[in-house]
């Protein structure tokens with residue numbers, strides 16, 4: 512956080528291939544910076560940083576109104592269709608050091624498809640997050656459930672969805688203090704919806720006392 516009337520938050524997207532990381536990045540930034548499309552193999556092969564415009568009057572701190580700037584790092588999925596775990600890990604570490612090395616990371620968003628059950632693949636992704644972020648990973652991780660439109664089509668809302676969720680998912684949510692957000696990246700995301708998602712993210716960051724993680 513700087514002394515100016517602006518705050519920048521640094522976010523990292525991680526998730527298995529085709530979970531909707533790039534689409535979520537675009538929703539968060541209100542742009543089409545990241546290449547996002549359906550594919551039988553991994554689309555994203557290297558890390559990319561996207562930066563939002565200044566969002567005025569977004570939040571307040573110490574009685575002052577602050578504008579917000581969002582930095583989002585998109586990453587290759589893991590498990591990936593052509594990169595090994597070491598290659599993905601190395602690429603993400605290097606990108607974190609390059610782009611968030613001085614300011615640190617506010618929050619990693621573990622991107623999970625809400626329309627699919629958790630399986631072996633996600634356990635590998637979670638392992639990767641733990642290894643990347645280190646022992647305090649639980650304080651710096653939130654889940655971004657994509658495909659919220661499919662959940663709605665199935666007649667469920669967030670509460671009903673979690674009521675029938677697996678113990679594995681409930682335990683994961685409990686370990687990260689119930690930090691989760693449902694997003695529908697297919698919707699022509701209205702500015703207001705985008706702000707609702709960003710407000711939730713800001714709340715998670717505030718609850719963590721605006722701490723940042725310096726990834727070595």
Ligand SMILES: Nc1nc2c(ncn2[C@@H]2O[C@H](COP(=O)(O)OP(=O)(O)OP(=O)(O)O)[C@@H](O)[C@H]2O)c(=O)[nH]1
Nearest residue numbers: 529530531532533534547548549554555588658696
């Ligand atoms: N219905 C629906 N489709 C989505 C949503 N989010 C992403 N998708 C679709 O899922 C597919 C994969 O999305 P991407 O954003 O490319 O996913 P990714 O995780 O970046 O993919 P890789 O780079 O291959 O790892 C695309 O066809 C998206 O349009 C969502 O919330 N709802």
